[in-house]
Amino acid sequence: MRRRLLSSMLLVAVIAVLLLGVPLGVVVVRLISDEVAQELRTDASRLLLGVEYSLSQGQGISPDQLARNYPDRYLQVFVRGKPPIVVGSPPPAGRDLTEEARSENGYVRVSRDAAQIQQDTQARLVLIIALAVVALGAAIGLATVTSRRLSLPLQDLTRIAERLGSGDARPSRHRYGIPELDLVAEVLDRSALRISDLLAREREFATDASHQLRTPLTGLSMRLEEIVAAADQPEVVREEGEAAVVQVERLTAVIDELLAAARRQRHAQAEPIDVDDVVGQQITEWEPAFRRAHRSLVLAGDRGLSALGTTGGLSQVLSTLLENSLKHGDGVLTINTSSTGRSVVIEVADEGPGIPEALGHRVFERSVSGGGGTGLGLTLARALVAADGGRLELVKRRPATFAIFLRHTRDSGRHRVVSGPA
DSSP: OHHHHHHHHHHHHHHHHHHHHHHHHHHHHHHHHHHHHHHHHHHHHHHHHHHHHHHHTTOOOOHHHHHHHSTTOEEEEEETTSOOEEESOOOOTTOEEEEEEEETTEEEEEEEEHHHHHHHHHHHHHHHHHHHHHHHHHHHHHHHHHHHHHHHHHHHHHHHHHHHHTTOOOOOOOOOSOHHHHHHHHHHHHHHHHHHHHHHHHHHHHHHHHHHHHHHHHHHHHHHHHHHHTTTOHHHHHHHHHHHHHHHHHHHHHHHHHHHHHTTOGGGGOEEEEHHHHHHHHHHHHHHHHHHTTOOEEEEEOSSOEEEEOHHHHHHHHHHHHHHHHHHOOSOEEEEEEEOSSEEEEEEEOSSOOOOHHHHTTTTSTTOOSSSSOSOHHHHHHHHHHHTTOEEEEEETTTTEEEEEEEOGGGTTTOOOOOSOO
16 A cells, blocks of 8 residues: 555656646746847847947947947948948857847847857756756655555554454554544544453453352252251251252342343343242241351341342342351341331341451442452342342441342332442
8 A cells, every 4th residue: 555655646746747847848948049039139229229329420330349248249230331340250050049120221130159048948957857856856755754654554553453353452542643544543442442341241241140150059059968968858858959949940040130130121120029038038048057157047127028129139139148147247147127218128237247447338349358258249239239229238337237228119110220339
């Protein structure tokens, strides 16, 4: 491309020089010829006037005076009744330029050598050719700079596009001072940002999926351990088997929740749910694990509450809170359900050391953990509650007390549900 640009610009420059230089040379030659002819006519007229004046005054015509007045000229003066007066050397045959002037008493001729005119003409033509060469040189330099200025940005844009194609979605922020190329670079940068955002969402979804699936798998593993431990007790095996089936169903629901969240469609699934059923199911799932840790689960508060949400989402949030308490808390874990004028509230509190002051205001941030965990559980839990139109808050640091605020079922037509963190 660079070579084509350079060739095209040089061709245009050569054509422009020829179109201007050739007519200019012709005009210069013609102007010089006309100027010399006009000069000879002027000399002839002036010479004739001088001769007429001398004759009228009865004075003689001095050849020496004429030679001084008209140097480099060949003069011929013809007066009636007098011999011709010749001054200067005659030009070579075929190279003379002659003009004459006439009156009643005679006429004069003024001639000069055309070789001098040709030298002057050649000098000016050489100057025109030199200017044309300079113009071509300037055109070559300008064409080189312009082609480089155009080709290098295009090569850079090509590298940026190749980098985007290879998965490197960093915006280049390069600008070249050419509006069209800057527009292309801006579009590529916007595309890079979109690709980067898509990749980040994919990575985030993969991370969230792995974390969210781990909790129901842990519960399923505990149920299977109970089945193995109670292999000689059919009733226990049946009960634990049914609980394992519930865990599998919950695992399926979690997968559905993750896929829906990835498509930003969870807000369309919020519906009235029985809070007691969800809380009771979680207590049933986690009670064996708390019992092995010599801890107990207590359910307190109001019964018969219903709220707007999704069963899978609320189950996942409660499971995250219970798992965190099992790992980092201590003592009795209490789940208290209540209803206020604005929300249905589910509080989860234990008797452990609580959350350090340094982490109190950051506990819901991604990758923030005080116990060597992944730092994703509470972040995803808050996002799940927010997707159902509620809030998850840390209401007390010591002992750690989390509260889930859900909407009343009567508010289903008056509030818009949003997705994302609260």
